[in-house]
Amino acid sequence: MFFESRSLLFPLLFSLFLSSAFASDSDHKYQHDEPVNLWVNKVGPYNNPQETYNYYSLPFCHPSSSASAAHKWGGLGEVLGGNELIDSQIEIKFQRNVDKTVFCQIDLDEAKVKQFKDAIENNYWFEFFMDDLPLWGYVGELHPDKNSDNGKHVIYTHKNIIVKYNNDQIIHVNLTQDIPKPLEVGKHLDMTYSIKWDSTNVTFGRRFDVYLDHPFFEHQIHWFSIFNSFMMVIFLTGLVSMILMRTLRNDYAKYAREDDDLERDVSEESGWKLVHGDVFRPPRNLVILSAVVGTGAQLALLVLLVVLLAIVGMLYVGRGAIITTFIVCYALTSFISGYVSGGMYSRNGGKHWIKSMILTASLFPFMCFGIGFILNTIAIFYGSLAAIPFGTMVVVFVIWAFISFPLALLGTVVGRNWSGALNNPCRVKTIPRPIPEKKWYLTPSVVSLMGGLLPFGSIFIEMYFVFTSFWNYKVYYVYGFMLLVFVILIIVTICVTIVGTYFLLNAENYHWQWTSFFSAASTAVYVYLYSIYYFYVKTKMSGFFQTSFYFGYTLMFSLGLGILCGAVGFLGSNLFVRRIYRNIKCD
Template sequence: MAGLTLLLVAVLLTALPHQNMADEHSHQYSDSEQVVVWINTVGPYHNRQETYPYFSLPFCRGAKHDIGHYHETMGEALQGVELEFSGLDVSFKNSVDKKEYCSVVLDESKMRALVYAIKNHYWYQMYIDDLAMWGIVGEVEDGPDSKEYIIMTHKKFDIGYNGNQIVEVDMTTEGKTKLEIGMTLSFTYQVNWKSSETKFTNRFNKYLDPKFFQHRIHWFSIFNSFMMVIFLVGLVSMILMRTLRKDYARYSRDADLDDLERDIGDEYGWKQIHGDVFRPPSFPILFSSLIGTGSQLAVVMLGCITASLLGHLYTERGTLLSTAIFLYAATSPVNGYVGGAIFSRLGGKEWIKAMLFGTALFPTFVCGTIINIVAISYHASRALSIFTMLTVVCISLFVILPLNLVGTILGRNISGESDHPCRINTVPRPIPEKKWFMEPWAIALLGGILPFGSIFIEVYFIFTSFWQYKIYYVFGFMLLVFLIMMVVTVCVTIVCTYFLLNSEDYRWQWTSFCSGGSISLYIYLYAFYYFFFKTRMYGLFQTLFYFGYMALGSAALGILCGTVGYIGTSYFVKKIYSTVKID
């Protein structure tokens, strides 16, 4: 038991960003104290998600070896942040003149590797005190007879300090050297320290791109989306209130007729299916699991946006992803509570099976893709190590599963009682034929257009920040757009469900979920447009990587919006049937 407790503590600590004794975490230095220069990854400039270990190329490290390779957090490990010590001897406020730190003799294989990297515009990333720097491996020049491949052998570091803290870092790659087989490449570095007036709290501003994230454009897009919300809410309220008022009047008038007159009369509409509207949907285990997962994802997304808005999580490597992992594990009771309650209301008996399915649904979907297999085959740094995968499994088994079990038990016992305002008929009512555009699949497809339109501008900014290494920092706008999307999704699914019920089709549960969830289809279609017209990505690895991650993101958002649509529609359906007198 003690061993299990220690394992749980270790798993949670790896999932959370934490502090340790290294100076780069306290960000406080004394004069002449060692400053660690970390090397991250190397890869093609136009395929920025395709990264490899820095020393997969024939580079060399400096003479110092007293600090080893490590990962801070689970978020860094999942992002493929491969921090390795450069071996460069750098100390606080001590400048270093141009100095050789290592050399490499080029044979044919090393020459071929460097030429390939230069031809594909490889670049690499380094860190000093959590501040990133970038440099190019080399460049191609026109020679007298053929192309000449030039490598940059000198790194010049300009470091600014304010008091005892580092506030600026810049790296310039120099020392152009023509590559030739058999030559000795001498790598050198230089360090210049300078006093700076930049405040420590503002040191990350240089990485932000305010010209791209123009607030005027964001406010304009949010204004348009907000006007769409007002229009939709007003339209839904006006149409449904007027239409439902007429329906109530007609049904009340029909209730005063005798049975013969009622049979001769014109009976149609949503009241006619009151005995079937609360019939459990097909595949109740899958349905309740999706609703539980969507509820959990909504809480996680809202928590991540709020934490980023208040805590500026984008300034630390992997912190946002680590926060998302922690929130997903901590909010597992939400999944169990909602999924267990809905499964119980639907009359489900195999609640343990439903709980296990709901627990494994999203993690299996995330881990079941071929992205990691492709990354391993390419020896990319994005490939997850065995330790990382075991840690994810431990989090799922020893944290998420027990919390989900607790939530399921609470959900079944607190909110698991059926509260349908109408009894369910023993024999299902036949569904009449109708126009093709009133079929559930057509309604579901149309339901995602307006929610996608409400977030279209923000999707472009998010895509660009993720795939083109622009740091997304305007989380206030993201929060507003997220809330607007929720309201639009609820309004649209309510209208779609009313049309479906009015055509005497009682299959509204899956239709309402798919109406909201179909936003994922439009986002994925937009991902195709973005890939071919907004990026310069190429190759099998990057293509699979891009579309694999876009499928994951689109599906997660679809589950979230489908859940919100179903919950809003469920309240609407119960409300209209509870106010109608049913004989």
């Protein structure tokens, strides 16, 4: 099995921090006639991006000696991304052309013919790598046949590789295939290849530009969506500022006015001011709320950090570089989750801080682990490269146990001592005030569901580009767009949540903490509903394997997005609530 053949050793953990995300194990420079490796990677149905298998799971020509076939390990992210690079042992030398040459022979028997036919019917493609540049091709084709309703299955037997170089560096590789041969039991197929080297003026730093779909990602609709979201931010922030500041200013004036006859209108005695004795009451399930808010704050910083690193370091050029960077940055930012969670838990009078710290450090990783465990079991059953090797699991666990968890513990201790002091503007009354019945649209559930609509609207178009890049073989590189959309999402989420919180308090409902969290977190619900639409309308995925991975990965993404937005919404509402009650006279 795949996960048995690629165990990872603990020393590789150290090499992870030496930057598999930012550097290669070679300088990408070659001398004339120096050997160049062609690595075979994976094969699978084109319409199912995650359903990939070892290249030699199909009866292709094996290396002359399986023991001498080198494997290339490119980092933790590469393994988690389902890559397994094996030396093809095809002789290629820098700047030396090779005419049509036989490198092996396939003797077709009934089992091999059946395997190849199934692969062709399912539109199987394969992936090679040369000098970290990908090459793609199809296993074969189904040609129309007058004598057969199913058509004739043919397999390509010749691979023509064109390599462009600039001085001593490889700039571009291209693979074309021809000489299709029918699949018939008992036939012998000569598998051949040819190499042609051409010089080019393209610089090494621009060699990945050919893989970037500029017309798609920089389409006019993409720019328009950014402009539209930006205008939404201006309008929303302006509207919130105008309405709330005007309303609050009037409220402050009313409550500051001292009447000699001590009589006030009934309408003047209603609203958010009346719940000042309960608004800072500790929320229900404080441990859980502290954990999700701390985790969400960490995820917000994590996304910002990874996007900035992607902009600066062009992480899209390396296999698994984004995944590696995400895992390392998540571990290193765990201090933030502990600090935010510990401070919040302590300020609300929590006594079981160790329980809060453990939940904060393990909540999101174990949620992802639970989903990943189910998907990994499916991948192992199918024998797919998507199955995570046991050694990789150990490495990820070690990173969490020895880096993420201690940093979360340190952050919790610092948060309790530096920001854990109780400093509420108003004293909490002993007896909770009864919450009056209000109209249906002012209930917490409705406020929570409606709160996610505008944030989702601000990222709707970007979700299409992100989903298309992940599920349809496009390289996502416009991280500048992503940064703008992320900032817009944060601003819109805070504004919408503040409005929802104000409406709730004005309805004399002081249970604003969880409502503000769910009001922002509901954005993830709409993202997941959109993913269902995308699956059935925009993709051609099929089968239990790919369907499970699609909705499993999307669920993981939506959970992270929900926790992130929920934390941002809560923290924004918390600042708003503390600010407005600071200016009134609390009894």
